[in-house]
Amino acid sequence: MRARLDLRGDELRALHVARRAWDARKRSDIFLVYSVDIEVADEAALLRRAARDKVLARTLAPTPDTRYRQAAHAPGAGWKRPVVIGTGPCGIFAALILAEMGYRPIILDRGTVVRQRTKDTWGLWRRRVLIPESNVQFGEGGAGTFSDGKLYSGIKAPEAVSRKVLTEFVAAGAPEEILFVAKPHIGTFRLVTMVESLRAKIEALGGEYRFGTKVADILVETGRDGSRRMRGVVTEAGEAIETDHVVLAIGHSARDTFQMLFDRGVHIEAKPFSIGVRIEHPQSIIDRARFGDFAGNKILGAADYKLVHHAANGRSVYSFCMCPGGTVVAATSEAGRVVTNGMSQYSRAERNANAGIVVGITPEQDYPGHPLAGVALQRHWEEQAFIAGGGDYNAPAQRLGDFLADRPSTELGTVVPSYKPGVTPTDLARCLPDFAVAAMREALPAFGRQIRGFDMEDALMTGVETRTSSPVRIRRDAAFRSVNTIGLYPAGEGAGYAGGIFSAGVDGIRVAEAVGRDMAGISAAA
Ligand code: FAD
Numbered sequence: 001m002r003a004r005l006d007l008r009g010d011e012l013r014a015l016h017v018a019r020r021a022w023d024a025r026k027r028s029d030i031f032l033v034y035s036v037d038i039e040v041a042d043e044a045a046l047l048r049r050a051a052r053d054k055v056l057a058r059t060l061a062p063t064p065d066t067r068y069r070q071a072a073h074a075p076g077a078g079w080k081r082p083v084v085i086g087t088g089p090c091g092i093f094a095a096l097i098l099a100e101m102g103y104r105p106i107i108l109d110r111g112t113v114v115r116q117r118t119k120d121t122w123g124l125w126r127r128r129v130l131i132p133e134s135n136v137q138f139g140e141g142g143a144g145t146f147s148d149g150k151l152y153s154g155i156k157a158p159e160a161v162s163r164k165v166l167t168e169f170v171a172a173g174a175p176e177e178i179l180f181v182a183k184p185h186i187g188t189f190r191l192v193t194m195v196e197s198l199r200a201k202i203e204a205l206g207g208e209y210r211f212g213t214k215v216a217d218i219l220v221e222t223g224r225d226g227s228r229r230m231r232g233v234v235t236e237a238g239e240a241i242e243t244d245h246v247v248l249a250i251g252h253s254a255r256d257t258f259q260m261l262f263d264r265g266v267h268i269e270a271k272p273f274s275i276g277v278r279i280e281h282p283q284s285i286i287d288r289a290r291f292g293d294f295a296g297n298k299i300l301g302a303a304d305y306k307l308v309h310h311a312a313n314g315r316s317v318y319s320f321c322m323c324p325g326g327t328v329v330a331a332t333s334e335a336g337r338v339v340t341n342g343m344s345q346y347s348r349a350e351r352n353a354n355a356g357i358v359v360g361i362t363p364e365q366d367y368p369g370h371p372l373a374g375v376a377l378q379r380h381w382e383e384q385a386f387i388a389g390g391g392d393y394n395a396p397a398q399r400l401g402d403f404l405a406d407r408p409s410t411e412l413g414t415v416v417p418s419y420k421p422g423v424t425p426t427d428l429a430r431c432l433p434d435f436a437v438a439a440m441r442e443a444l445p446a447f448g449r450q451i452r453g454f455d456m457e458d459a460l461m462t463g464v465e466t467r468t469s470s471p472v473r474i475r476r477d478a479a480f481r482s483v484n485t486i487g488l489y490p491a492g493e494g495a496g497y498a499g500g501i502f503s504a505g506v507d508g509i510r511v512a513e514a515v516g517r518d519m520a521g522i523s524a525a526a
Helices: 043-051 054-059 089-101 114-127 159-171 188-204 255-263 283-294 373-389 400-404 434-450 501-519
Strands: 012-023 031-040 083-085 106-108 208-210 215-222 228-235 240-242 246-248 273-282 308-310 316-323 327-330 340-343 352-361 395-399 423-425 460-465 488-490
Touching (some): 089 246, 114 188, 159 188, 159 501, 188 208, 215 255, 246 501, 255 373, 273 316, 273 340, 273 373, 283 352, 308 434, 316 340, 340 352, 352 434, 373 423, 395 400, 488 501
Parallel strands (some): 083 246, 246 488
Antiparallel strands (some): 215 228, 273 352, 308 316, 316 352
16 A cells, blocks of 8 residues: 555554455455555645546545534533433433533433343343333433444434544443444443443533433423423422423333323324344354355454345335344333343354344334324234243244244244243244234245345244334424424434434434533524
8 A cells, every 4th residue: 555655764654444344245255445544744745646546536535534522612600400311322422412511411310220220131031020110221321231232323424423422432441443343333241331431421520310210201381472391300209300401312112201291292203113023043154154164254253134125015024133143132121021132242152143023114004093103003012922922021932934834833943042031932923913924924035045044944033023213203303302392302212313322322412412502502503
């Protein structure tokens, strides 16, 4: 490269890897693709030279400025402390940005601190004891704490904001490679300590956390002109906290809070989401199919996949939240229901690959009539899964071969289930709508044509996957406020504005910037 750039002596001052990806379109010829940031003695001269070189003109550009700049600073007086509801990635980043601006946010979460939450979550996995306020969905760190910690996302966000999320994660203990690898992931173990470290930083900046504090009501003032304005929140214990600015980062599983907001007249709409099952294969099959002779290569790691099939009945079936070398987890937050999801450790070294295989559903077609009808539909199928699993938090499971042949499984095959506390071989068609079953029966053999072995008879399907994204959107305006309640800032996955850890963090930042500007009296257009 030095030769191509025609750099001599000490002209090349520094070189950093900005991005590392691989191209595995040809399994026999997989190669790594690097983008690098270089620092040179005379950048202007290099850019002039590059303009005359066909290859360099395409590949060389000034390094973008990704420094994060605060949107506002807290004025000396005249404001009430903002409240952030939720300590998932969205709430954490909203709180961090507000704290950095000097607003000393109050941060409320219905669940417990992450160490206690880890014990509570394992209580369901090991002993079949669900704690409704402290589990995979609720508590410090939010829904993605026990996850694969994938950070990739298709969202378009300002570079500086995306970079802020990643650099804060690294400062909190994430592996530095998340700054440059194409598909970064963190894994569960580190996420727990990162969440604690971010809490310490927010507290040092004046933020105040209160755990075990569920927001059970909101205080809304209605003006003579009918306009509605936030005046505070009320906790389940009955304490009223006065504030003019509330970041609502409650995640997609706060069904009781959705209901409360709806009852209080906050504008909520039903939105599309997806339902289906988790599927498990031996990771070695996926590695072999994706990387051929390079399977097992350390740099490539455990292989992932992304699949989609458009079925004859008009439904789309796709893979969701694929976890290489991971485990399927029990992810319910409500008693008497079974929900699946996936997680892994940073090493992704478990024997199975798992992913959701889900079917898109829409309010217009599948749950019309009420903004919260999607919640009712989720609950229905989660209950069916609980019953089919035997009523003790075992999840219903079926061999792929049996599912395709429309016969219940009576025993498992070679794929050892990773779901805890356990699975019950049965008929998954009992736990899903008929159209979803039909679409999946068509999709699985098609996936087998894309990834050899994917449709192996013994692949294990475990149900049900219902919490793929929020069933509602709490619509907001261009200033990030609820469309009918000034001072309420719906944010993150629960409000329908993010899908995943990274995008929730990005949304938290953007919402906090809007709050900070409003509190400082800076107009949104400024
Ligand atoms: P959440 O993380 O859901 O946080 C919401 C918080 O609000 C919770 O802590 C909850 O306790 C709190 N809360 C709710 N209601 C109230 C109330 N009334 N009062 C006070 N507090 C309240 N995404 C990825 O990008 N990569 C992955 O690998 C990945 N794997 C996942 C694995 C699992 C098992 C799960 C469950 C999710 C996974 N996700 C993953 C999805 C990701 O976790 C979410 O997209 C993300 O956490 C959403 O962030 P959020 O801050 O918007 O909401």
